[in-house]
Amino acid sequence: xxxxxxxxxxxxxxxxxxxxxxxxxxxxxxxxxxxxxxxxxxxxxxxxxxxxxxxxxxxxxxxxxxxxxxxxxxxxxxxxxxxxxxxxxxxxxxxxxxxxxxxxxxxxxxxxxxxxxxxxxxxxxxxxxxxxxxxxxxxxxxxxxxxxxxxxxxxxxxxxxxxxxxxxxxxxxxxxxxxxxxxxxxxxxxxxxxxxxxxxxxxxxxxxxxxxxxxxxxxxxxxxxxxxxxxxxxxxxxxxxxxxxxx
Numbered sequence: 001x002x003x004x005x006x007x008x009x010x011x012x013x014x015x016x017x018x019x020x021x022x023x024x025x026x027x028x029x030x031x032x033x034x035x036x037x038x039x040x041x042x043x044x045x046x047x048x049x050x051x052x053x054x055x056x057x058x059x060x061x062x063x064x065x066x067x068x069x070x071x072x073x074x075x076x077x078x079x080x081x082x083x084x085x086x087x088x089x090x091x092x093x094x095x096x097x098x099x100x101x102x103x104x105x106x107x108x109x110x111x112x113x114x115x116x117x118x119x120x121x122x123x124x125x126x127x128x129x130x131x132x133x134x135x136x137x138x139x140x141x142x143x144x145x146x147x148x149x150x151x152x153x154x155x156x157x158x159x160x161x162x163x164x165x166x167x168x169x170x171x172x173x174x175x176x177x178x179x180x181x182x183x184x185x186x187x188x189x190x191x192x193x194x195x196x197x198x199x200x201x202x203x204x205x206x207x208x209x210x211x212x213x214x215x216x217x218x219x220x221x222x223x224x225x226x227x228x229x230x231x232x233x234x235x236x237x238x239x240x241x242x243x244x245x246x247x
Contacts, residue, residue: 012047012051013051013052013054013055013058014055016041016045016047016051016052016054016055017055017058017059019045020035020055020056020059021059021064024064024075029075030075031075031076031077031078032074032075032077033074033075034071034072034073034074035056035065035072035073035074035075037072038052038053038056056073057209060073060209060212061208061209061211061212061213062212062213062239063076063208063212063213063237063238063239064076067209076239098173101144106144106145107144107145107146108142108143108144109142109143109146109171110140110141110142110143110152110171110172110173110174111140111141111143111171112138112139112140112168112169113139113140113141113205114137114138114139115136115137115138115139115164115165115168116136116137117134117135117136117137117158118135118136118137118155119135123135123137123155123231125218125231125233126155126231129220129228129231130155130156130157130228130229130231133156133157133158133159133160134157134158134159135155135156135157135158136155136156136157136158136161136164137153137154137155138152138153138154138156138164138168138174139151139152139153139154139205140152140154140174141205141206144240147240148205148206148207148237149206149236149237149240149241150234150235150236150237150241151202151205151206151234151235152232152233152234152235153232153233153234154174154230154231154232154233155230155231155232156229156230156231157229160182160229161178161182164177164181164182167181178230184223184224184229185223185224186221186222186223186229186230187221187222187223187224188219188220188221188222189219189220189221189222189228190219190220191217191218191219192217192218192219193215193216193217193243194215194216194218195213195214195215195216195238196213196214196215196216196235197210197211197212197213197214198210198211198212198213198214198235202214202235205235206235206237208237212237212238212239213238213239214235214236214237214238215235215236215237215238215241215242215243216233216234216235216236217233217234217235217236217243218231218232218233218234219231219232219234220232
């Protein structure tokens with residue numbers, strides 16, 4: 001039970017969080033169980049309701065709990081890890097990533113969220129790698145078996161890919177459109193990885209709380225003439241995805 005004196009340096013919401021984590025780890029609360037109401041937990045632990053709410057919010061962002069509107073907060077199922085092996089050249093194959101998921105019995109689909117012309121000032125990194133282009137930004141979500149795992153923002157030259165909106169939708173991957181419609185085969189120039197927190201936009205795309213931990217992956221793709229063609233930013237759910245580099 002939280003104590004205001006014995007652990008004075010530990011914020012109360014952290015103490016409540018630890019109590020709930022102990023119940024998760026011990027099996028007192030099982031995956032799928034509904035948490036007691038905030039008022040009941042506050043009374044039991046002798047803290048105010050806002051403290052309980054903050055603790056629950058932290059555990060939700062960490063993927064330990066899941067909030068269902070109108071139903072309450074529930075213990076999240078444990079993440080299922082399964083290996084996906086990708087050759088360094090997988091990006092050259094429009095269906096490479098989809099095939100990698102199919103090989104382990106999972107289905108990957110891509111859905112269009114938004115497409116718009118943007119000012120370079122609103123995307124300084126894209127402007128840096130694609131100077132002089134009229135930038136189009138396309139946002140998509142990659143779902144694994146119907147669950148959103150990846151939120152993508154992709155920048156490209158709208159003049160080179162004129163009318164691309166007409167070819168998007170119905171789950172057709174962007175790489176397929178670039179290859180089959182515009183005859184452009186892409187290859188990776190570089191990739192970078194960093195830890196981050198889901199912005200409100202990304203959180204909405206992934207169905208996670210704002211601030212939830214995500215793995216950020218940026219990259220630049222070249223065409224067959226080594227011309228910078230596509231800048232991409234991908235936010236990956238850290239409770240579903242991890243990358244392992246084998247040497």
